[in-house]
Amino acid sequence: MAHHPRHAPLLAVFPTQPVLIAELAHFVAKAQKDAIDKKGRFTIALSGGSLPAMLAGLVDHPHIKWHHWHVFYVDERAVPLDHPDSNHRACTEALFARVPIPAAQIHPIDVAQLGDLEELADAYEKTLIHAFAQKDAARFPVFDLVLLGMGPDGHTASLFPAHALLAEEDRWVAPLADAPKPPPERITFTYPVINHAARVVFVATGAGKADVLARVLDHPEEGLPAARVRPVAPGQLYWFVDEPAAARTAYPRTDLKL
């Protein structure tokens, strides 16, 4: 793969989860303002797991222009959209049911439309191509913001340790049928898409993430999936974590002054 310059990740540590939720909302509000001022729209990709609940601070945020939001999914489990395991269901309950984003601007990965995982991944890649006008000059879409979580095994999106998809350089969206975390059948963004975003933010909270956060930040050479997220400059990677999650890392902290 060609060598691209990449900025070092910035680690922001917040004393508690409620403080993190409020600061994340300010950060997202600023990212959307910058994007809307420049281009008239804001493109964001969301994860599932513990992330949707962290979006609560956005609901009543005074500076959000919901009508300019275009929402996509970093990954999705191959279950119906109303299934308890659906990332779309979690984001809908936490956010979309409570804010006026136009429905046509929210792009779920809908397994009910196409049962075959390959077709589903190709269809979602086409959704991205349509939304970003083309496989553009950079060959990959440039999201204004990608929000990621990280599992205790270091996975992010549906990119799992030692999985063949860690080496995918061409596809934007890929299927997998062998995720080690249930459900096994999933669709996921690949690294090139994540790493071409303008801003990527990991959100990780709780003592259960402390060991893996230290491995990812202090020992990126281990190559855990979360450590492979390194946006191409001028893209920037941020970690938003609480004190319990930060307890074991020696990585330098940043004051984001939001």
Ligand SMILES: O=C1O[C@H](COP(=O)(O)O)[C@@H](O)[C@H](O)[C@H]1O
């Ligand atoms: O399975 C998944 O897990 C990751 C991490 O979830 P978390 O609950 O540990 O935050 C999540 O980011 C991803 O979207 C999801 O499909």
